[in-house]
Amino acid sequence: MRGLGKYLLWVYAGLVMMFLLIPIVYTIVFSFNDSRRTNIVWRGFTFDNWLTVCNAQDVCSAFGNSVLIAGVSTVLATAMGTAIAIALVRYRFRFRQATTLLLFLPMATPEVVLGAGLAAQFLQIGAQKGLVTIIIAHTMFCISFVVVTVRARVAVLDPALEEAGRDLYGSPFQVFWRVTFPLLLPGITAAALLSFALSFDDFIITNFNAGPEMTFPRFVYTAAARGIPAEANVIASAVFFAAIALVLVSQVRAALKRRRLAIS
Amino acid sequence: MAFGAFQSSAPPGAPVASAQVQRKSPVALWLLLPGVLYLVLFFVTPLFSLVITSFEEPVPGGFMGEFQTGFRWENYVEVVSTYFSHIGRSFLYASLATIFALLLGYPIAYVIGVKLRRYPLAQALSLVLLIAPFFISFLLRTLAWKQIFSDEGFVVATLKTFQLIPSDAYLTGTPFSVVFGLTYMFLPFMALPIYTTLEKLDLRFVEAGGDLYANPFTVFRKITFPLSLPGVISGTLLTFIPATGDYINASRDFLGATDTAMMGNVIEANFLVLQNFPAAAALSLILMASILVLVTIYTRRSGTDELL
Numbered sequence: 001m002r003g004l005g006k007y008l009l010w011v012y013a014g015l016v017m018m019f020l021l022i023p024i025v026y027t028i029v030f031s032f033n034d035s036r037r038t039n040i041v042w043r044g045f046t047f048d049n050w051l052t053v054c055n056a057q058d059v060c061s062a063f064g065n066s067v068l069i070a071g072v073s074t075v076l077a078t079a080m081g082t083a084i085a086i087a088l089v090r091y092r093f094r095f096r097q098a099t100t101l102l103l104f105l106p107m108a109t110p111e112v113v114l115g116a117g118l119a120a121q122f123l124q125i126g127a128q129k130g131l132v133t134i135i136i137a138h139t140m141f142c143i144s145f146v147v148v149t150v151r152a153r154v155a156v157l158d159p160a161l162e163e164a165g166r167d168l169y170g171s172p173f174q175v176f177w178r179v180t181f182p183l184l185l186p187g188i189t190a191a192a193l194l195s196f197a198l199s200f201d202d203f204i205i206t207n208f209n210a211g212p213e214m215t216f217p218r219f220v221y222t223a224a225a226r227g228i229p230a231e232a233n234v235i236a237s238a239v240f241f242a243a244i245a246l247v248l249v250s251q252v253r254a255a256l257k258r259r260r261l262a263i264s
Numbered sequence: 265m266a267f268g269a270f271q272s273s274a275p276p277g278a279p280v281a282s283a284q285v286q287r288k289s290p291v292a293l294w295l296l297l298p299g300v301l302y303l304v305l306f307f308v309t310p311l312f313s314l315v316i317t318s319f320e321e322p323v324p325g326g327f328m329g330e331f332q333t334g335f336r337w338e339n340y341v342e343v344v345s346t347y348f349s350h351i352g353r354s355f356l357y358a359s360l361a362t363i364f365a366l367l368l369g370y371p372i373a374y375v376i377g378v379k380l381r382r383y384p385l386a387q388a389l390s391l392v393l394l395i396a397p398f399f400i401s402f403l404l405r406t407l408a409w410k411q412i413f414s415d416e417g418f419v420v421a422t423l424k425t426f427q428l429i430p431s432d433a434y435l436t437g438t439p440f441s442v443v444f445g446l447t448y449m450f451l452p453f454m455a456l457p458i459y460t461t462l463e464k465l466d467l468r469f470v471e472a473g474g475d476l477y478a479n480p481f482t483v484f485r486k487i488t489f490p491l492s493l494p495g496v497i498s499g500t501l502l503t504f505i506p507a508t509g510d511y512i513n514a515s516r517d518f519l520g521a522t523d524t525a526m527m528g529n530v531i532e533a534n535f536l537v538l539q540n541f542p543a544a545a546a547l548s549l550i551l552m553a554s555i556l557v558l559v560t561i562y563t564r565r566s567g568t569d570e571l572l
Binding site: 084099120248 | 286287288289291292293294295296298299300302303304306307308309310311313314316317368369371372374375376379384385388389390391392393394395396397398399400401402403404405406407408409411412414416448451452501505506508509510511512517518527528531532535536541544545548549551552555556559
């Protein structure tokens with residue numbers, strides 16, 4: 001009975017994993033579909049969609065916008081979020097509770113409320129919606145996630161290392177760039193990647209604040225009514241392969257490092 | 265995961281936690297200022313904009329989308345009476361999706377976090393698979409389900425062949441497909457925080473339970489599950505909150521139909537299509553307030569109010 005239970009758990013977990021992966025496989029497979037106008041029925045294998053991605057109208061410009069928006073928002077959110085994370089761990093200050101609440105609330109607010117709120121504000125001040133308003137919105141919701149990610153890294157950073165830097169007459173600036181920053185880099189990189197992914201795939205907040213500007217998710221959403229071109233699948237699949245490669249490399253490197261440390 | 269990180273103490277297992285001396289210094293102000301100011305400007309002020317907008321009244325004789333400042337509290341009464349069923353559906357669908365995501369996510373988090381511990385490579389690879397959905401457009405993934413469930417699709421055909429559903433039945437555009445899509449979309453958000461707590465679970469507690477002649481079920485109920493509770497709470501919140509506000513799955517072009525529309529759909533329609541900004545603002549605030557009340561009750565009930 002107990003053996004059977006164990007077996008069942010593995011099968012169940014395997015089925016859940018399949019459930020998670022089916023739409024990914026589906027999306028990738030259909031990027032190779034020899035589709036003409038709509039990409040719903042399988043018509044045969046082809047590389048054409050991959051070779052002529054930018055032929056479908058607006059796909060590539062929407063993709064370019066998404067990369068630009070994600071890049072700028074990531075830099076802004078990572079800089080501000082890292083500073084907050086260091087302050088939260090290292091310093092005592094008044095209004096700490098209020099600050100943590102301010103950082104927590106954006107993560108506990110549904111995107112549709114964040115989107116509608118910003119849109120209402122832009123409407124009141126009469127701001128023109130476009131790339132800038134999208135970047136403002138994305139930076140806003142990324143900050144909290146950066147703080148959470150970097151904070152964990154600051155918490156395990158030994159302050160004695162920075163003290164040593166100061167003892168050796170390093171200026172605060174030197175200590176930060178030569179000691180603190182390199183030690184925090186893995187956390188900062190993780191936070192930046194998370195921000196980039198969140199921004200790149202965001203649709204709901206973007207849709208409220210984009211005006212006429214297209215992003216990749218907006219392109220997919222508007223195309224959904226009349227049928228998604230296979231080129232959209234190509235772009236999504238390419239992004240997926242790049243991200244998976246990045247994650248696999250970092251995982252393997254971390255595993256190798258752990259092994260080296262275990263041996264020595 | 266996300267919420268635990270906001271506790272005032274350093275995370276458990278932090279080797280130098282005791283060495284973290286917090287100093288008082290003006291540097292803190294300069295570190296905090298840009299980010300805090302940014303959030304005040306683009307997170308707090310927009311909430312006030314929503315409040316102001318929600319009380320606006322139409323300009324007499326004005327065009328569509330023209331409103332002026334006022335105190336028209338009837339806006340709230342109107343949206344609640346008009347969209348009562350949408351509000352109910354949002355919370356019903358989100359609750360169902362949260363329960364299903366927990367039932368699917370917990371076992372997989374357990375297998376990766378506990379069962380695969382002896383196989384680090386398999387564990388690392390499974391973890392990559394668990395986060396893989398984040399790397400591919402969620403809109404395309406949802407559309408993939410739409411096509412799999414479509415009337416000409418393989419699933420409907422099979423179910424009809426075995427006469428499990430009547431020959432005129434359909435799956436897309438039903439409450440089933442919307443809840444299915446929500447469950448799918450937020451499953452990784454549920455499984456990941458649970459995995460993080462289970463991965464740190466001290467197996468000696470589990471062994472001790474077995475040594476004391478508890479059966480596996482009792483061990484799970486009395487030891488494993490309570491110890492993983494912080495992850496379960498983070499996971500359920502990370503699923504429930506975005507699910508109530510979601511409008512992709514319930515949208516007509518994705519897995520829903522007109523009669524499955526949720527609050528997110530009517531907020532979007534009122535704001536971006538009908539240009540009835542006060543109604544959209546009032547609905548947004550109702551959504552946010554209800555979520556905050558539910559989340560507060562939930563975290564109090566689970567005895568973990570320090571999460572906030």
